[in-house]
Amino acid sequence: MKTPIFAAVFAEQWDALPPALKAHYANRGFTRDRVTVTGTLTIRMGPLLRFLSPLLRLSRMLTPWPGDDVPCTVAFHSEPDSNAFIFERRFSFPGRAPHVFRSKLVPQAPHHVIEYMASGLGWRCGYSFEDGRVRLFHKGYVWRLFGVDLPVTFLGELLAGKGFAFEEASGDMSFSMAMGLKGGPFGRLTAYSYSGDFTVTEMALDA
Incomplete structure (x- = not known):
């Protein structure tokens, strides 16, 4: 029987995750599993990122606008290959x-884990479940080019700072989360964050 992709990521911590977070990370590899969550987010952006809104919209990286209580649906997909x-x-x-x-x-x-954006930029991060929270720790940036990950940590941190995130169960099938970028020489100009609450609304797992 296949196990969730993130069971190996959380390793010895997997069994300690509360039901809402296990549902969030239920997808298994090499399947067509799909889990959907819905909620709202409050999004904050520094002035430079707001100025670069058209570029963010075209690149499909992050979000191009700030806002309060923005409705958001997130579908977690697996791929059969x-x-x-x-x-x-x-x-x-x-x-x-x-x-x-x-x-x-x-x-x-x-x-x-490495999180790859559509542009090929990748965020290397550590995943850990500590004190009731899933925490993501910054471990650097890469640029995926012709199937090779090229380290670009210095440039990434210079432009965007370091990433961080956390997730915490708030009910049997709900959780709160926050993510953002902080630090770097441009400080508040490139600051970015969003936070909000989500509920698992669909679990379509392959038989």
Whole structure:
């Protein structure tokens, strides 16, 4: 029987995850599993990122606008030919067409994942479940080019700072989360964060 992709990522911590977070990470590799969560997010962006909004919209990286209580649906997909865990986020900003931000998480080792954006930029992060929270720790950036990961940590941290995130169960099938970028010489100019609450609304797992 196949086990969830993230069971190997969380390793010895997997069994300690509460039901809501196990449902969030239920997708198994090499299947067509799909888990959907819905909720709202409060999004904050520094002035430079707001200025670069058209570029963010075209690149489908992050979100191009800030907002309060923005409706968001996230579908977690598996692929029948890989062990990747895919995030497909759909943000519904009032008065605008939905914005879709897609990324692919590829396990590297226990507690180590790379999240690849559509542009090829990858965020290396550590995953750990501590004190009731899933915590993501910054481990650097890579640029995937012709199937090779090229380290670009210095440039990435110079432009965007370091990434961070956490997730915490708030009910049997609900959780709160936050993510952001902080640090770097441009500080508040490139600051970015979003936080909110989600409920698992669909679990379509292959038989």
